[in-house]
Structure formats: C-alpha cells, structure tokens
Amino acid sequence: NPILMCWPEGIASPIHDHADSHCFMRILDGEAKETRYFWPRDHCNPDGSLIEMTSRSVGAGVTAYMSDELGLHRVENLSHASKLCSMHLYSPPFADCNIFDERTSKKTNVNMCFTANSVKKKMSRKWLLLQLLGRDQVKWLFFHRSNIHTIDELVPL
DSSP: OOEEEEEOTTOBOOEEOOTTOEEEEEEEESEEEEEEEOOTTTOBOTTSOBOEEEEEEEETTOEEEEOGGGOEEEEEOOOSSOOEEEEEEEESOOSEEEEEOTTTOOEEEEEOOEEETTTTEEEOHHHHHHHHBOSSOBOOEEEETTEEEEGGGTSOO
16 A cells, blocks of 8 residues: 655654554655654553654655664654655555654554545545546655645645
C-alpha cells in the first residue's frame, strides 16, 4: 500500500510505532529529519520522558527503513521554505498504530483511516488511493495534521 506524501514546511509526524510492520520511506524531494527513540519499556528518563536514540537527515533519493524492532520514530520537514515529498510502503499494511507523548511517554492508539477535507468523511487508505491514483495521472498527497489531501486542493492546476 504505497502512500505518497507532501509535507508542508515545518511539519512533523507524532512519535509513533509501526504496529509490527516494516516501513520503507523514499525521499523524492526535499530533506527529512528522522529522530528515533527508545521504547519507553526499555529506556526512559527518570521523569518518564522518552529518550532520543539517534537523529539523522534523509535526503532526496535515499530510502530509509524503520520497524518496531528499531524503536519509535518521528519524521519532520525542517525546511521553512520547501515542501518535503516522500513515498511510504508498509508491509504488512496496518489499521492502527500507537503515538507517544515525548514528555510523558504516554501511548495512545490511533486508527489509520485518513480524513479527506473535500469529502468530509473517513475512508480507508485503499479506497482513498484508488480514488487519487488514477490510470492517467498521479496526484500528490498532502500530509497535514493526520489528514491527507490532494495537492490540487491547495494549488489548482
């Protein structure tokens, strides 16, 4: 289930796991910052906050890999001038995952259904991708605050 995302300037994902799935993230344009964290059950600060394990820059043309065996992570577009475009592939696909509060390590389970503002209803990723990825063209997807939108909702063609 490939997902093509365009991240606006300065946006970051929540710290999250991958529900025992393998994640391949290819950076198509821009530069991502990936920060990995220890699982709170393995290592956390005395105040309960998450501990950063590593941080790295992932540039255009690079494919990053992530799985729960490697910890938790956050992906960010640190640029204040350019969008970040990335392609994500998850195997096996998953319906929900956990997000974590960096300060408390509190875990919250979230459903991986995406809300399209133009439709105003929740739909499955498969249905959304079938609607957006047609035979004749590929429309960019835009990631913003856990919503996915087509790029032409932002920039009419």
